[in-house]
Amino acid sequence: MSAQFALLGALLAPVLQAAFVLSLQRPPGLRDMMHIGFALLTAAFAARLISAAANAEAARIVLAEPLPNVDLAFTVEPLGALVAATVAGLGAVHAVHAVGLVRATQEKAPARLMAFTALSVAATMAVAFSANLFTFFVAYQALTLCVFPLVAHRGDEEARRAGRTFLATLLTASMGLFLPAMIWTYAIAGALDFQPGGVLAGRVNTLTANILLVLFVLGLAMAAVPPLHRWLPAASRAPDPALVTIMGVAILPAGGVGLIKVAAFVFGPALSEARIAALGLIALSGVSMCAAALIALSRQDVRERLAYSCIAQSLAVAMGALVALPVGLFAAALQIVALACAATTLTMALGTTAAVTARRTAIDFVGLGRVMPWTFAGFALACASMVGMPPFSGAWAKLWLITASAGAGLVWAAVLVGVAAVLTFAHLGPLAANTLAGKAPTDAFKKPDGASILLAAPVILSAAATLWLLVLADPLASFLSPIWTPDS
């Protein structure tokens, strides 16, 4: 299979998945088979693209030229391939879980939920493989619009309000901040292509670089950099499959990859010109990480707690991208993978728990690990990864982030990362421990048979994925090195 074909497949397979799921709603078995089958196919294409990126195989798809010298184009590069493979792999696991979940909860509109989940994966693929800022912007908007129906899925007033907050925040930030930054970049560089070394390198003065960096970073509201983070807690009451999409599979990874692409491919060495803005944003991210972890501690609804916890984790990506060192970019890339794996596991575990026990608050989770050992074993592993405990993927990401911060002379930033990790432990550690060590409730299940294998197995599989960076950290460093090594 050529890399070009794989790229086309990775972009199209989730779209076909949505089309088939919507058109083959009856019988449900066929619908579910399509949902899982196409998700696996997407993962296979994404895996092939990892190999293409590792071997420096060229693949580029140009769909249109909507602006002079600006293509709507997709290309394969290591960062995009890594994020796409992570998202597609987790997406396949999530597809199995979603099938189990809509059956367990007797979801009223399962096809719509599955179809928009698939479209969200397609848009995330487009974000990851975008060849330039314009394509990224288009894919980013498409992702926002694909996830909005998931947030507003229930259709009641609370869901609509959450949907409005989600849409208003993400679209306003992208139109009001990211778009002007993109146009400004085009006016300066005459091009919008993502290229190692950055399109702005050598073309931008200090003032412009600082303003542009602020516009780009805050414009990428999917990265949840305060004050544009409100959409995530607001969306935390969305249906469980939507939560997996938002926190694990689509939105947060897309925000993270956007930050890295801007730092590495738009600014590159020009990030040193934006030193003041970068320091300000690192400080904002660091302090906000701690604040988000602290707020999470006060939340009893586990979905809200997880939403704030994910904000804290996502801000670590921002810090890594802004440190302006290769090791910082590496840490940020690892953090995206770690966050995606852990958040997917946790949100799926919450979905499983809610489906079979109808429990949502931290106090009600006590002892559930005794009656749902597989689900809560996965839950505990993912919590450990979020906290940054070795040997899980979160540990390596945070270790590199602290190394990067210290290497850039920002010891205070490294301290903030450490404090945030302690606070994350405070809001996730006892929760995970109580689920396993507490006394088992006598009336845990709504139904006597508990969670089906479709609900439990995906949690374990994605939890196992949090371990994979343990063995892959070194190869990943050389795999990702083209991001910060400009072509000679």
Add this chain to the structure above:
Amino acid sequence: MIAALLDLARTHAPLLSLSTLVIGAALAIAGAGPRLSWFIALAAALASAAFASDMALRLLTDGEIVLTIEGAALFPDGVGAFAGALLAGVAVLAVMAAGASLGDYERRAAPFALALLLLTAAGWIGALMARDLVGVLIAVETAWLASVGLVAMSAQRAALNGALRMLGAGGVGGAMFVLGAGLLHHGAGALDLPAIAAAHVERADAAALGAGLVLLGVALKAGVAPLHEWMGAVLGRVNAVGALAVGVLCAIGAIAVIVRLAAYLLPSLAFGEGVSIALAVLGGASVVIGSVQAVGSHNLRRMTGYAGIAQAGGVLLCVALASPAGYAAALVQLTAFAGAALALFGGAAAGGVQTLETLDGLGRRAPLAGAAIMAGAVSLMGAPLTLGFLGRWRLVEAGVGAGWWWAAGAVIFASLAGVFYGGRLIERLYFRRAGEVYAGARDVWRWAMAPMLAASIVVIGLGVAPAGLLAAADAAAAHIAGSVR
């Protein structure tokens, strides 16, 4: 024989693009019934569009066309040819869409409504081709009075109030135009458009005041803020055909005429800078006021009208740059405005939608109408891969190139406002259930969907592959810039 006739027709394309509409209007009135009149009107609009398109194609590719007898009164330039073809195309779609709403009129009144619709289009196309200010005035007043008549024919009595307001506003606008033309003649010694820019201006103050009044006179008819007081009253009460005439044909026509007049007035060394500042102020005000009013509006037609004011403001900002890049951006923006307005007004007419509440669940009960309204909404928002995005991009590009950063800011503001009102439309279309009163209240699976679907396809299609449009807009801008040099 046929080839010779076709050649003759092409030679007189400017005249025929106008006269077919006027003759079509007369024949439509003489038609035996609404359906026959509609066929006649559609045939006339199609013929006019064919002549206008052919003329535009030849002018923009060859650089010039030979004018014979009509050259005494008509002078098609790049902007006139481009916008004339656009307007003729819009007229075809408006007549097609009107076919579905003829039941809103009494049987005897329907042919008159179609005739007035054609006259509205003819008037604005005439103004885009007129050689001098007198010709522009006559054509504009013809178009305006025809549209006033159309509004007055609405069954709702409240529409009559709107028609009276239009009449009053149009009267003021006409008076300003006449006074301005007089002052311009007094100051510059010319009424002929190509001659004004090159004229030796003896009384600069009078000429500057005259130029300003001429533009304000047309701006009042375009509904540019803050001169749009009449618009809310009209669009909120008029029927579907009247809304298409006022909200689409008049708005597009008047803005296009402003672009054309400004292109002749701006190069003047004596008063060009003043005209530029006036247009920029008017444009900025329109963008802000139109956007704010659209956000606060609860009537779909009014909302579209106010959003159109914001779009018109964007066009004026482009023109104020007084450069070929600015004129080209204005024409792209104008095309985007036309596509979005047609999709929204057409979708509203086909779906029987007036207030925002009646949009609830329309995406499910009328998928095509819903899709058309959504396409119009996303274009107004300036979403990427739509014509609206392209128009704003070109404006920002031209504005940044000229150092007008505030203009780029105004456009971003319009986009942000567009997110709110456009997002609200989409939410109501697809994420709300229809109230019992509206569900199935109107059969919306009708052939009348064609115009708005065509507009939706144009909005998206040209947003994805805009090379032809951009080339045509650039050629039109270069042509008019060359004409006044």
